[in-house]
Amino acid sequence: MSTASLHRWSDIPPEQLNPMLTRQYISGEQSMIARIVLDKGCVVPTHQHPNEQIAYIVSGALEFVIEDGTPGGVKHIVRAGEVLVIPANIPHSAVALEDTVDLDLFAPPRQDWLTNTDTYLR
Template sequence: MNVTSRRNARRRHAASPNSAKKRIFRQKGVTKTRIAAVLKHVPWNTVELENLNPLLQRQFVVGSGIMLARVLLKKGCIVPEHSHVNEQLTYILEGALKFWIDGREIVVKAGEVLTIPPNMPHRAEALVDTVDLDVFNPPRADWIDKTDEYLRSN
């Protein structure tokens, strides 16, 4: 095979997104599996707003392997120490939360993101009225089945 033929073969292979993905997975030694996912378009005003306690409300949308939650905390709301098997990303839209994690105090303000690894104990307090978006991977089963008593008892 001459240089031009090899170059054209590479271009044909690269033009196919499926073959490129398969090649990447093969290189990493990962078995590719597909999880059936459903396309959703969800306006927040159509999602149930749960009143967990007088200072805490939330809404969430669940995908096939991820969860997005909109959490509304009134000033002084305490989220007691807890941990979970889920990786968590917290993005503060409005307000500020103070977290206690691994012996540290971390204040996360509007426009900032905090990443919390799986199984890391943490607690938080709303310093002012706060709106945050939390992303969990995998989805929080205790939130879905409403067995998250640590949030409901305040």
């Protein structure tokens, strides 16, 4: 039987993935939550993963491009208080339009993050 575990963002050291992006995350057995801080102008290159992603913007704004086969893909500007759901295996990218704090929920947990093989971010 599993038990509940309490975590505080203030106790999790931010991981500096590149000069414009830091990340903290907490992983359970079936999902993962991440707190991502992006400086204005930060680019998250096009990537995809087998995880459903739910992105909640706490502050700032991100422009996501969802590659759906149309030229240039579908653009979504997601601002503070808004949520974008990205299905599994859909190529997508993002640009920080402002300094941004983003909470992402992934299901299942991101194995590439757990094993530090997420080179597209580094």
